[in-house]
Amino acid sequence: MKAKQQQPKRSKWLTIRLTEAEYQQIEKLTQQTTCQSVSEYARKSVLSKPVVLRYRNQSLDDFLADMLQLRKDLNHIGNNFNQAVHRLHTLHSTPEIQHWILLNEQDKTEIFRRIETISNKITEAYTLWLRE
Numbered sequence: 001m002k003a004k005q006q007q008p009k010r011s012k013w014l015t016i017r018l019t020e021a022e023y024q025q026i027e028k029l030t031q032q033t034t035c036q037s038v039s040e041y042a043r044k045s046v047l048s049k050p051v052v053l054r055y056r057n058q059s060l061d062d063f064l065a066d067m068l069q070l071r072k073d074l075n076h077i078g079n080n081f082n083q084a085v086h087r088l089h090t091l092h093s094t095p096e097i098q099h100w101i102l103l104n105e106q107d108k109t110e111i112f113r114r115i116e117t118i119s120n121k122i123t124e125a126y127t128l129w130l131r132e
Contacts, residue, residue, distance in 0.1 A: 014046070026038055026041070026042070029041065032053055032054060033051050033052060033053055033054055034052045034053075034054050035051065059125065059128050060125075063121065063124075063125040066121050067118070067121065070114060070117060070118050070121070073114055074111075074114055074118075077107060077110055077111055077114065080107055081104075081107055081111070084100070084103075084104050084107065087100065088100050
C-alpha cells in the first residue's frame with residue numbers, strides 16, 4: 001500500500017471581495033463540480049487546474065436520499081429489536097415470554113412495513129431508469 005503524499009500546509013491567504021450575487025453564483029458553480037468547497041473550486045480555477053464537472057441525476061439523488069432515511073429507520077428498528085431479544089433472554093416464566101411476544105409484534109410489523117417501502121422505492125427507481 002502506497003503512503004499518502006503529504007500536502008504542503010496552506011498558510012497564505014488570498015482575499016477578494018464579492019457581492020452577495022457573485023458569491024451565490026460561485027457557490028452554484030461549485031455545486032456543479034466534484035470540489036468539496038468554494039475554496040477548492042476557487043483555488044483550482046485561479047491556478048488553471050482542471051475542474052471536474054459533476055453530472056447529477058436527480059432521480060438517483062432522490063432515491064439515495066430515500067434509501068439513507070430508510071437505512072437510518074431500519075438501524076433504529078434493529079437496535080430496538082436487539083434490545084428486545086436481549087430482554088427475552090432474561091425472561092424466565094411463560095407469562096413473561098407471552099407478554100414479550102405481544103409487545104414485540106408491533107416491531108415486527110414495522111420492520112415488514114419498512115422492507116415493503118424499500119422494495120417499492122427500488123421498483124420505482126428501476127422503472128424510472130428504464131424510461132431514461
